[in-house]
Amino acid sequence: MDTNKGDTPTSILSNSRIPIDSPETWAFGVTYEDSMKERQAESDTPDVYGKVYVADRPEAFFKSTLARIKGNNDKVGIRSDSTWDVPEPELTFIVFHGKIVGFTVGNDMSSRSIEGENPLYIPQAKIFNNSASIGPCWVPIELIDYNNLNVEMIIKRNSKEVYSGSGNTSLMKRKCDELNEWLHKSNDVPDGTTVMTGTGTIPPEDFTLQHGDQISITIQDIGTLVNEVIKV
Structure with a gap:
């Protein structure tokens, strides 16, 4: 694959474990209806999720620094003071010169x-430690229909499948271009920043991750990101 197509800079390429040296990772939440409903179910204050889903301004939050981000076949973490933990598979875009x-x-x-x-x-x-991962590669925008990609997640425990789910980026209420515009409002975003765009695939309420679980996230036309879970 020619990763130098168009104006994509070679300077933001990195090793095979973390495909880009992302100085910052940001994330957006409640961009899918299913995510909004799940957040309402888990929360003691469910109204906030319904309101942000229909609001003009999306939910955005800082997710990770370069030192914290993990890559393919690295270990991701669950907090030792948490009782209910899940991975969230997300299409993630890369920003350079604001685009x-x-x-x-x-x-x-x-x-x-x-x-x-x-x-x-x-x-x-x-x-928190090991709270995000990206990989296994990145694909230039010219080569992908990012508004219509299948997203699949499989979780295995002791080599047995304990969860599988799928979705499609066409179900996003807020598209990537809109999210990128919001990210840059009054905010200088470093080149190479990665931005997670929310999830439409969430395990049910009776599921929580355990130490040793294996998470596989596959996004159509990009690849499969695999991580093992550890308690941090």
């Missing part, structure tokens, strides 16, 4: 018990 130049697969590790207790705890539910 989207490509896409990768993202895993937004999240504590549903902490976020559900109080939305003000979202930074603790989202930002």
